[in-house]
Amino acid sequence: MRIVTLSKESRQNLLDSLLKRSPGNYGQYQDTVQEIVDRVKTKGDQTLFELTRKFDWEGVDASNVKVTEAEVQEAYDTIDPQLVETIRKSLKNIREYHEKQKQHSWFDTTPEGTMLGQKVTPLASAGVYVPGGKAVYPSSVLMNIVPAKIAGVAHVVMCTPCNKEGKVNPAVLVAAKEAGADEVYKVGGAQAIAAMAFGTESIPKVDKITGPGNIFVALAKKAVSGFVSIDSIAGPSEILVLADETANPRYVAADLLSQAEHDEMASAILVTTSKELAEKVSEEVDAFVKILSRKEIISKSLDNYGYILVAETLEDAIETVDLIASEHLEIVTKNPFEVMMKVKNAGAIFLGEYSSEPLGDYFAGPNHILPTNGTARFFSPVSVDDFIKKSSIIYYSREALQRVHKDIEYFAKAEQLTAHANSIAVRFEDEN
Ligand code: NAD
Numbered sequence: 001m002r003i004v005t006l007s008k009e010s011r012q013n014l015l016d017s018l019l020k021r022s023p024g025n026y027g028q029y030q031d032t033v034q035e036i037v038d039r040v041k042t043k044g045d046q047t048l049f050e051l052t053r054k055f056d057w058e059g060v061d062a063s064n065v066k067v068t069e070a071e072v073q074e075a076y077d078t079i080d081p082q083l084v085e086t087i088r089k090s091l092k093n094i095r096e097y098h099e100k101q102k103q104h105s106w107f108d109t110t111p112e113g114t115m116l117g118q119k120v121t122p123l124a125s126a127g128v129y130v131p132g133g134k135a136v137y138p139s140s141v142l143m144n145i146v147p148a149k150i151a152g153v154a155h156v157v158m159c160t161p162c163n164k165e166g167k168v169n170p171a172v173l174v175a176a177k178e179a180g181a182d183e184v185y186k187v188g189g190a191q192a193i194a195a196m197a198f199g200t201e202s203i204p205k206v207d208k209i210t211g212p213g214n215i216f217v218a219l220a221k222k223a224v225s226g227f228v229s230i231d232s233i234a235g236p237s238e239i240l241v242l243a244d245e246t247a248n249p250r251y252v253a254a255d256l257l258s259q260a261e262h263d264e265m266a267s268a269i270l271v272t273t274s275k276e277l278a279e280k281v282s283e284e285v286d287a288f289v290k291i292l293s294r295k296e297i298i299s300k301s302l303d304n305y306g307y308i309l310v311a312e313t314l315e316d317a318i319e320t321v322d323l324i325a326s327e328h329l330e331i332v333t334k335n336p337f338e339v340m341m342k343v344k345n346a347g348a349i350f351l352g353e354y355s356s357e358p359l360g361d362y363f364a365g366p367n368h369i370l371p372t373n374g375t376a377r378f379f380s381p382v383s384v385d386d387f388i389k390k391s392s393i394i395y396y397s398r399e400a401l402q403r404v405h406k407d408i409e410y411f412a413k414a415e416q417l418t419a420h421a422n423s424i425a426v427r428f429e430d431e432n
Contacts, residue, residue, distance in 0.1 A: 044201050094143065114400045118390050120388050128159070142178075147382060157181070191220075207229060239327070243330075247272070346376050398427070405427070408421075
């Protein structure tokens with residue numbers, strides 16, 4: 001891996017290079033995706049099936065796009081029972097964590113005769129996208145469906161592409177059943193997103209779409225945003241390790257590679273205050289790459305976006321961490337808890353030598369659908385919050401309104417909105 005001394009200039013070069021990975025730069029696919037979205041919106045199933053035949057499965061038609069109970073049963077019969085057990089253990093942790101995120105309605109009354117509040121209501125329906133083109137992600141099934149169900153969403157629909165034979169990976173189907181998906185459809189890509197956003201003859205329209213996917217999925221989510229709510233648009237995976245001389249170079253190298261294997265656009269960055277650690281990590285990375293199964297993808301992503309930055313001070317290192325605002329941040333320093341309190345921008349923060357990133361991907365409980373491409377500056381992980389909405393509640397008695405009605409009328413008149421003023425004044429006509 002390339003080792004670079006951290007300076008204002010080298011940091012800016014790195015930030016400029018990382019920006020190239022933004023979905024905003026995939027302009028060449030924008031028109032293709034917009035055309036797919038528009039066609040599904042106007043022609044429904046006809047376009048949905050046409051594109052599914054083209055990209056995924058030739059046998060698609062209206063009678064078999066929905067996964068049946070028999071197919072789910074077949075998945076349970078096929079899957080290794082140990083994987084079902086593992087899915088259940090992981091599900092338990094994910095549920096426990098997301099239960100804590102639940103928000104409750106509140107109402108405040110005053111002796112003056114007012115009640116103000118905030119009523120929390122779950123969205124009526126949600127659509128979850130689970131990618132399935134190049135790999136399978138039963139873990140993403142759990143991370144999408146659990147927060148929706150805990151929020152109280154009554155109807156959760158899932159779309160995922162199937163293989164050429166029309167089969168969805170059994171682990172994905174089992175995970176969907178265990179997490180509580182109400183319906184699963186065997187469609188993928190931009191056409192699946194458009195179908196959930198606008199509804200087709202076979203797929204219901206939903207209020208919110210969440211979940212990661214490739215560039216076609218990401219751009220389709222962008223295109224339907226506004227017609228439905230979406231979570232943040234996921235770019236390629238990222239890991240940033242912040243380490244000092246106390247870190248184990250072999251562990252750091254292994255963790256960097258855990259994200260580099262996702263795809264050629266993934267980024268793996270070490271920011272360290274130790275030149276010695278930088279050199280050792282680089283050596284360990286070279287040794288690991290030779291033996292890992294996805295060595296070609298890893299080598300390309302390290303060539304593209306793999307960096308080791310050597311900082312003079314921990315303060316410089318933390319400033320850089322905040323500017324990069326990584327999806328995943330590991331802090332492996334003398335006192336990671338203290339350092340964590342100083343960091344402002346990261347999707348998920350892993351503390352210490354034994355909290356390696358895949359712990360969060362599969363098992364610990366927090367959501368693994370995280371902001372990428374520097375958007376951790378203002379976005380949060382997918383959570384129960386994504387599946388609720390809030391209504392403001394306002395109640396004033398006659399006496400309470402009487403006390404303030406002149407102020408409101410005055411304010412409304414200052415905006416020259418006399419009908420507003422009148423709607424208050426009309427209630428106190430008898431005072432004049
Ligand atoms: P996918 O399901 O996102 O995409 C497959 C679909 O792409 C197909 O169904 C097809 O409809 C469409 N497609 C393929 N080629 C097309 C073309 N030329 N024109 C129009 N549409 C086309 O699966 P994938 O491709 O394997 O991508 C999954 C992505 O999701 C990866 O980038 C992976 O890193 C990412 N991911 C992210 C997370 C996360 O939490 N951030 C988790 C899992 C996966």
